[in-house]
Amino acid sequence: MEWHNWSGSVNAQPQTIVKPRDEAELRAAILAASKVRVRGAGHSFMPLCETGGTLIDMSDYAAPVEIAADRASAWVPAGWSLARLTEALWSEGLSLINQGDVNPQSLAGATATGTHGTGKDLGSLSTQVLAFELMLADGSLVICDAQTNPDLFQAQRISLGLFGVATRIRINVLPAYYLEERVEARPLGEMAERWQELAAATRHFEFFVFPYADTVIFKSLQPVAGEGVMPRSTDIDERPFRIACELSRKANFLIPSLQRLMMRLSSKPSRRVGPAWQIFPGDRTIRFEEMEYELPRADGMPTLLEAVAYIRRKKLPVAFPFEFRLVAEDDIWMSPFNRGPGSSISFHQYARMPWRDLFAEIEPVLRGANGRPHWAKRHTLRAEDVHALYPRTGDFLKVRAEVDPAGKFVNADLARLFGI
Numbered sequence: 477m478e479w480h481n482w483s484g485s486v487n488a489q490p491q492t493i494v495k496p497r498d499e500a501e502l503r504a505a506i507l508a509a510s511k512v513r514v515r516g517a518g519h520s521f522m523p524l525c526e527t528g529g530t531l532i533d534m535s536d537y538a539a540p541v542e543i544a545a546d547r548a549s550a551w552v553p554a555g556w557s558l559a560r561l562t563e564a565l566w567s568e569g570l571s572l573i574n575q576g577d578v579n580p581q582s583l584a585g586a587t588a589t590g591t592h593g594t595g596k597d598l599g600s601l602s603t604q605v606l607a608f609e610l611m612l613a614d615g616s617l618v619i620c621d622a623q624t625n626p627d628l629f630q631a632q633r634i635s636l637g638l639f640g641v642a643t644r645i646r647i648n649v650l651p652a653y654y655l656e657e658r659v660e661a662r663p664l665g666e667m668a669e670r671w672q673e674l675a676a677a678t679r680h681f682e683f684f685v686f687p688y689a690d691t692v693i694f695k696s697l698q699p700v701a702g703e704g705v706m707p708r709s710t711d712i713d714e715r716p717f718r719i720a721c722e723l724s725r726k727a728n729f730l731i732p733s734l735q736r737l738m739m740r741l742s743s744k745p746s747r748r749v750g751p752a753w754q755i756f757p758g759d760r761t762i763r764f765e766e767m768e769y770e771l772p773r774a775d776g777m778p779t780l781l782e783a784v785a786y787i788r789r790k791k792l793p794v795a796f797p798f799e800f801r802l803v804a805e806d807d808i809w810m811s812p813f814n815r816g817p818g819s820s821i822s823f824h825q826y827a828r829m830p831w832r833d834l835f836a837e838i839e840p841v842l843r844g845a846n847g848r849p850h851w852a853k854r855h856t857l858r859a860e861d862v863h864a865l866y867p868r869t870g871d872f873l874k875v876r877a878e879v880d881p882a883g884k885f886v887n888a889d890l891a892r893l894f895g896i
Contacts, residue, residue, distance in 0.1 A: 481520060483521060484827060486521070493530075494530055499617060512529060512530045512532060512884050514531070516581050516584065522853065524852060524887075535557070539553040551609075551646045552644065557580055558572075573650055574592075576757070577756065577758050579753075583601075587601050587633070587645065588635045590810075590812065596675050596817065603633075603804070606648060607621035608632050608645055609644040610642055610643065612880065634809070638886065640879065653752050654749055654750060656699075656749045661739060663690060679698050679699060684797040685784065687792075691739040697756070702751075721796075765825050766822060768820060769847035770819070782845075787838075797824070802820070810869070859892070
């Protein structure tokens with residue numbers, strides 16, 4: 477048996493891969509295994525799914541979509557991809573409150589790692605969860621929410637898969653809505669000065685900037701009335717970028733010129749309108765490796781500019797752009813955003829180019845400004861760092877020890893990360 481993540485940087489040889497169809501099959505798989513991890517789409521760049529034991533795939537698990545009478549929430553299958561879930565909700569006249577810019581991830585995986593979209597007043601997907609149905613290490617099926625098993629619920633909201641296998645999740649929803657997407661080029665200097673003004677003017681704000689270009693790709697999303705059937709499209713055409721990545725790999729010295737050329741080619745504004753579930757995600761087919769740090773909102777822009785300046789000064793061969801987003805504050809124990817409103821900086825490298833040494837150089841810049849990493853993206857935190865950054869780590873680990881005393885859901889990297 478072999479498994480690898482989306483980028484190809486994490487590989488595992490589980491003893492078995494199981495796709496349970498119901499509660500009985502899931503229970504049998506958990507009880508028969510000494511070690512268990514659950515896979516989604518493999519969009520984690522950290523070895524969260526890595527195991528030499530049993531790897532569980534919940535995509536075929538039978539669980540109904542149950543919409544609440546007030547249509548403000550729904551119980552949904554935890555193992556469904558966001559793509560499958562959002563299309564199913566749309567058919568019921570509903571939408572998720574927010575999404576990220578890709579949708580292959582499972583809902584359980586996205587919430588377990590604090591995956592987020594963008595919006596100054598919008599939290600991660602984990603903030604929208606009202607309850608979990610979990611199968612624990614002993615095979616028992618439990619429900620946890622703010623009133624029932626409240627400590628388990630608080631820990632499970634961003635869990636890294638340490639407490640059990642999520643079978644169903646109750647999540648907040650909205651009446652189905654449409655989004656207008658606008659993509660345009662703007663000077664980096666203007667974005668550095670006006671980002672707060674621009675973010676206040678739209679529900680969703682983000683931009684991409686190549687480290688050797690002085691122009692950004694600014695993307696905004698705003699709810700609007702529908703305009704008929706949306707033709708098949710995506711936010712950004714990846715074809716010229718794919719060529720540029722390959723040229724960058726073969727001739728690093730071309731990277732600055734290629735990035736400035738791509739920005740000239742991207743200068744024409746674009747607009748499209750469609751169902752939220754189709755507008756939120758874009759096609760991201762070029763493989764990359766990613767590091768992402770979440771910072772206090774005021775530190776975000778200065779840190780991004782510092783990272784860009786560092787790359788230029790050191791002439792580092794970075795083929796991909798940075799991505800800058802905003803995320804609201806929350807109260808989740810292990811959330812990077814539990815200390816106030818956040819800025820999010822994603823740093824990428826083309827997967828076919830060297831990235832480890834590059835990430836090691838950039839991480840101190842991102843981390844030095846009070847940064848906390850996205851749990852599913854590349855980082856080098858140690859157990860002492862986790863305890864220092866997250867005051868509720870002790871509570872989190874206490875709950876883990878209560879529900880999984882033998883460490884069935886702990887793999888080697890999580891043992892190292894939390895000192896288990």
